[in-house]
Amino acid sequence: MAQKSKAIVINENDNVATATVPLKIGTTVSLTTQGLSEKIKLLSSIPMGHKFALVAIPRGSDVIKYGEAIGQTTAPIAKGEHVHVHNVIGHRGRKECA
Amino acid sequence: MEFMGYRRADGKVAVRNHVLVIPSVVCSQGAAEAITRNVKGTVYLPNVFGCAQVGPDREQTKRSLVGFGTNPNVYAVLVVGNGCETIGAKELAGAIQSSDKRVEYIEIQDEGGTKKTIARGRKIVKEMLADAAKVQRRPIPVSELILGTECGGSDYTSGLGSNPSVGAASDLMVEAGGTVILSETTELIGAEHLLARRARTSEIGKQVLDLIAWWEKEAIRTGQDIRGANPAPGNIAGGITTLEEKSLGCIYKGGTTTLEEVIPYAFAPSKRGLILMDTPGHDIDQLTGMMAGGCQIAVFTTGRGTPTGSPIAPVIKISANAETCRKMRDNIDINVSQVVQGKETVKAAGKRIFEEIVAVASGKLTKAEKLGQRDFSIFKIGLNF
Numbered sequence: 001m002a003q004k005s006k007a008i009v010i011n012e013n014d015n016v017a018t019a020t021v022p023l024k025i026g027t028t029v030s031l032t033t034q035g036l037s038e039k040i041k042l043l044s045s046i047p048m049g050h051k052f053a054l055v056a057i058p059r060g061s062d063v064i065k066y067g068e069a070i071g072q073t074t075a076p077i078a079k080g081e082h083v084h085v086h087n088v089i090g091h092r093g094r095k096e097c098a
Numbered sequence: 099m100e101f102m103g104y105r106r107a108d109g110k111v112a113v114r115n116h117v118l119v120i121p122s123v124v125c126s127q128g129a130a131e132a133i134t135r136n137v138k139g140t141v142y143l144p145n146v147f148g149c150a151q152v153g154p155d156r157e158q159t160k161r162s163l164v165g166f167g168t169n170p171n172v173y174a175v176l177v178v179g180n181g182c183e184t185i186g187a188k189e190l191a192g193a194i195q196s197s198d199k200r201v202e203y204i205e206i207q208d209e210g211g212t213k214k215t216i217a218r219g220r221k222i223v224k225e226m227l228a229d230a231a232k233v234q235r236r237p238i239p240v241s242e243l244i245l246g247t248e249c250g251g252s253d254y255t256s257g258l259g260s261n262p263s264v265g266a267a268s269d270l271m272v273e274a275g276g277t278v279i280l281s282e283t284t285e286l287i288g289a290e291h292l293l294a295r296r297a298r299t300s301e302i303g304k305q306v307l308d309l310i311a312w313w314e315k316e317a318i319r320t321g322q323d324i325r326g327a328n329p330a331p332g333n334i335a336g337g338i339t340t341l342e343e344k345s346l347g348c349i350y351k352g353g354t355t356t357l358e359e360v361i362p363y364a365f366a367p368s369k370r371g372l373i374l375m376d377t378p379g380h381d382i383d384q385l386t387g388m389m390a391g392g393c394q395i396a397v398f399t400t401g402r403g404t405p406t407g408s409p410i411a412p413v414i415k416i417s418a419n420a421e422t423c424r425k426m427r428d429n430i431d432i433n434v435s436q437v438v439q440g441k442e443t444v445k446a447a448g449k450r451i452f453e454e455i456v457a458v459a460s461g462k463l464t465k466a467e468k469l470g471q472r473d474f475s476i477f478k479i480g481l482n483f
Contacts, residue, residue: 005440008258018254018337020438049254049337049401063339066257068289070343083339090340092288092314092324 009033009054011067016051016083018065023052044082051083063088099274101243102235102460104170108198111242112170113394113459115233116141116410117226119176119219120163122190123148123183126205129212130178133219139227141409143474147482149183155480160185160193162364162476165390167194167201171410173233174200174226176219181207200226235461241275243459244367246388246396246411247351248282250381252329253336253401257347259418259437259447260399266448267397267455268353268372277370279388280352281377283309284328288342289349293374297357305360309376328379332402351399363477364390381406383477385413395459397451405429406473407466412458415465416451431465 006027007017012034023029023046028039033054046052051065057077062069071088081087104112119142121130127145134140143166147159167175167190175194179187191203202222209215247264249256268278286293290310297303317324329338338344358371364387367373375391377384381404388396389411396413398406403426407413417423420435432454436442458464 008438008440010258018258020258047337051337051339065343066346068292068342068346070288070346071340084337085334085339088339090288090342092341 005029005031007031007052010065013064013067015054015057015064017054018051019046019048022046022048040080043078043080046082053077053079053081053083055079057083099240099456100237101240101456103238104233104235105238106170106198110170110392111238111394112173113243113412113461114171114410115139115173115230116171117174117176117223117230118142118166118172118410119178119223120167120190121145121148122163122177122179122185122187122203125149125180125183126178126187126215129206129215129219132212132216133176133178133223137220137223137227139230140223141472143409144472145474145476147476147478148185150482151184151480152483153480155478156184158363158479159476160190162386162390163190164193165364165366165392166386166410166474168196169389169392169394169410171394172199173230175202176222176226177201177203178215178219179203179205181205200229239275240271240456240459241370243271243395243455244277244279244391244393245271245455246279246281246385246393247398248381248384248388248396248413249285249348249351249399250406251400251402251404252333252338252344252347253419254338255418255435255438256399256401257338257343257350259434260401260416261347261350262444263418263434263437263447263451264397264399264416265350265353266444267451268351269355270448270452271455272353272355272371275370277367277373278352278355279367279373279375279391279393280349281375281384281388282348282379283374283376284313284324284379285341285345285348286310287314287324287345288340289345292346293349293352293357296355296372298359302357302360306357306374309360309374336401351397361391363387366392378477380475380477382473382475386474386476395455397455400430403429405466405469405471407464407469407471409472409474412464413466414451414454414458428469429465
């Protein structure tokens with residue numbers, strides 16, 4: 001887990017990080033993922049507690065947080081972009097999922 | 099490890115010593131409230147059901163009300179009925195009686211109106227209080243506690259800070275020989291495979307998966323979409339995107355120990371260790387189910403902040419959201435925001451929570467208790483007819 005960073009990557013398999021402070025568009029965030037230090041330039045402003053992509057995630061791919069799939073992308077997401085309800089849909093609890 | 103609690107005649111242990119007034123039906127709720135008004139040591143349940151109920155719905159409401167009466171935190175019970183309701187005062191009192199405590203019942207129709215009912219009721223609860231005052235706290239092993247866990251008003255800090263910290267406290271409780279209840283079945287959707295993997299037997303693991311399948315099927319049957327309610331709008335504003343994400347954060351509360359048993363709503367665990375109770379995600383329905391199942395104390399994590407408390411048991415409020423801890427100082431008991439900031443380990447926060455559980459079990463009042471927050475609602479599973 002990144003210590004005293006502006007964002008946290010919870011599991012080494014995650015493809016998103018969580019902002020622990022509000023982050024402005026254009027900010028470069030330093031964090032640790034898979035044991036390596038990485039710098040990510042934000043393409044969107046990220047409200048506190050919201051997620052941004054650590055890597056480019058193609059449309060229709062799993063979003064991974066806590067090391068598990070939390071949903072699927074409904075649009076391609078670029079590295080450093082806001083990841084939330086506008087570009088991710090849950091697989092579960094949906095009436096169309098019988 | 100020990101706490102200072104009450105030992106009941108039937109061997110069960112308590113952390114509080116309430117005289118409880120139960121309205122058997124919504125019609126007698128006003129009289130029940132009036133009986134307890136300004137009478138320190140008494141509490142009542144704001145029960146809005148109890149009439150025109152049939153089948154499993156009637157049984158679940160009755161079981162929940164009886165479970166509050168039999169909870170060891172309750173020293174004595176007065177049931178107040180109207181007189182013509184489906185779940186009568188005599189029936190409820192009779193079902194609670196078996197638990198070796200003083201139980202009385204009165205009915206508004208029989209007493210001759212509200213004023214006479216209140217006067218008689220106040221006389222009875224004052225007698226009960228005089229007896230309750232004679233009971234002393236004594237050292238009792240922590241292993242006899244049933245700890246309820248719950249999260250409400252979740253945001254990103256719940257999954258990152260408060261739920262893992264409660265999980266560490268849950269592990270300490272189970273290590274001490276105690277019992278921990280995990281619930282909120284709908285908020286396990288997307289994380290059930292992780293819990294099923296930890297089940298004592300493959301049969302218990304299958305029960306976990308079957309429960310989740312039932313809830314999803316039930317949502318589909320009604321033509322509804324769970325996502326309309328879960329994640330809630332506040333969850334989404336707080337950064338939670340999907341139900342799976344919420345569930346994965348939620349499940350941390352159960353710690354890392356083996357799942358010993360799956361029980362239905364408002365049933366008592368028959369084993370010690372980690373237990374899953376089947377409840378909705380609705381905070382108060384869930385809290386009510388756990389207390390009716392004999393849980394004496396609960397921990398409740400929140401990100402956005404909630405005021406929740408129970409009429410009969412202390413509810414310790416924990417948040418890892420520094421802003422919420424500051425803004426809702428009168429509601430939040432434990433601040434674990436330093437976990438999210440990387441300045442306190444989950445293990446250290448878990449130890450602090452465990453120590454607070456022992457202190458509160460020994461008599462320290464929670465903020466919800468000081469505020470007189472007494473939430474109660476039964477998970478209703480059928481229509482009123």
